Amino acid sequence: MDFGLSDDQRDIQRTARELLASRAAPERVREHAEAARTDAALWRELSELGWPGIAVAEAHGGQGLGSVELAILCEELGRSLAPVPFLPSVLTATLIEHAGSPEQRERWLGGLASGELTGAVGDAGRDGSGWDAPLVAGGAGADVFVLVDDGAAACVLARDEAEVTDAASIDSTRPAAGVSGAGEPLGAGGELAAALDRALTAVAAELVGVCDRALEMTVAYVKERHQFGTPVGAYQAVSHRCAQMLLDTEGARVAVSFAAWAADAGAGGEGVLPEAAAMAKAAASDAGRDVTAAAIQLHGGIGFTWEADVHWFYKRAQLDAALLGGARTHRARLARIAAARATSAVPA
């Protein structure tokens, strides 16, 4: 058993962290977030490096790597909050690749993998006239949308077939839109569930990155900030909450590792993917909310100001925590899975 990354995976992680530290420094993120703009130059650079297509099959123009590599990039982008449509776009590609028809894959995957096109995924409701998603993160500039109704059905919508309206989410690092339209069914043949589990793993990975960075910033702050003549981080009311942030983050991190491994492990892992993905999203959604809330609290007054950077992490965590179902939704799914297994395991 080995939770470690391979040398190649470690290289991906290190390269991503270094690149994003120089290209998506907090000032640059803030500049784009305040203007609700994506960073087109950075997106072009990441596209040239092949990031958007990292987990897309080579046959569709991607790099053909797996969920583990995708999770590494999602986590790094979550740490930096780089204002690029990475997660929305890779979620779109994941759902189309694993649940789409050959025509849908043909039409969209090449562009999504190269970064020439961007996508966005939103939670939607349906009625007789079609689909309606009031708040699609990353939707403002997306070329194609995948809308998902409660994990049970999904559709693909090209931008020119959709009605796209302005919508501002609290997270302006990822400009949103309202999206509605008739849509073309996606994954009606039963492939949707497994595709969604892969997508959930990617969202959860981004949340782990958000938590990791929020904790890092908080630890640095409470070491620096003095009150009553001592660093506030020496007070156990503060240090114990930091310890709790670490526990929440690491609990989510192992669940994401398990899910990413399960998605890539083929026959060995497929059976546990639904459970692993639900656990990852449940743990990461809770951790994302709790850890970033604690980050604001432990920054004290400055944490409540626009000027400090912690609020961007809180806002991203809120959007990600809700995306494709929150912790409660996935715990409901887990309760059914766990109960079925417990009942079958216990002698009558």
Place this chain on the structure above:
Amino acid sequence: MDLTFSERETAFRDELRRWLADNPPPPRPSDGGEEAEHAWRRDWQRRLYDGGWAAPHWPAEYGGRGASLTESAIYFEELGRARVPLPANILGLLLGGPTLMVWGTDEQKERFLPPILSGEEVWCQGFSEPDAGSDLAALKTRAVPDGDDWVVTGQKVWTSGAQHSKWCMLVARTDNEVAKHKGLTYFLMDVEQEAVQIRPLRQITGEAEFNELFIEEARIPDANVVGGVGNGWKVALTTLMNERAGLGFALQVRLRQQLDDLLAIAGERGLLEDPIVADALADLHVRCESIRLLAWKGLTDTERYGQPGPEGSLVKWRWSDTNQRLTQLAADIVGPEALTAGTHWSYELLRARGNTIEGGTTEVLKNIVAERVLGLPRLKAAA
């Protein structure tokens, strides 16, 4: 990343599983109390010993199998899964033996290791004192040299199994003149002497798993000093590190079984349809699985990369917290039976309160995480 066992590990697990299936312990004695329970666990250790399964984590030269860390964890997982008791001399097997292997002389290893393994001599642990719990190095039990012996006086507490034990891993102060960590020495004390009085410590469950030891001029031969005079703190840390290792896997599996039992009960009573109950159970499921994954990650990172991550400190904390949540939820799901004295769930409800205290309180674990993992400054102790 590969979250499966290797062929060798799988073979180890399968061999053990078969052995456990072929050699089940007799049913747990329903009466005879604590004595009968101990005899039952002692017989069980003998059976494990005869089968070569008493301490697979020990090197082959001492009668073990030289099992890797992973195999050792598999061993405890499988004991948990088979719902068999832990061997009677678990403290000797898990703590005393491995401590002697690191610090003991050849004579000590030869004298003490074989009867630990066979269960002929049971061991207990004399570390905590009434005024030295989390602050262990503040202990006051004194040992003074007298000819070839040491004479020991003091009091120990939370000594589980002392009434069945021959040997006590005892840490005592041998020098008052130096800093508190430096004046300690680690001894093996014969518990079977007049000068050692054992008084059971009745706990909130009504039973007495633990004891107080009153030591009044007990004698320990100099040959029973482990690791040298004044080196007791380091030797004690070896013991404590072993305490947090293997056993965690047995506890983690037990937690899983309790949760499966509770899920089954909730299912029988139709309570899984209640979204609040289902949510609480699923939350426990997530916590339980994260404990399993964190425990395995901590162990395999240590094994493969020699670099333990923060997981070690997190596992015990989350396990104890989760077991308390689980037993509290059981009170809601099971109903009055869980509050009736003498029932399984009422026992578990009460016993779980000890989990966040024993083997390192949650508060101390949080300090360890804050200081050693996050690098936060330490609060100056009140003068």
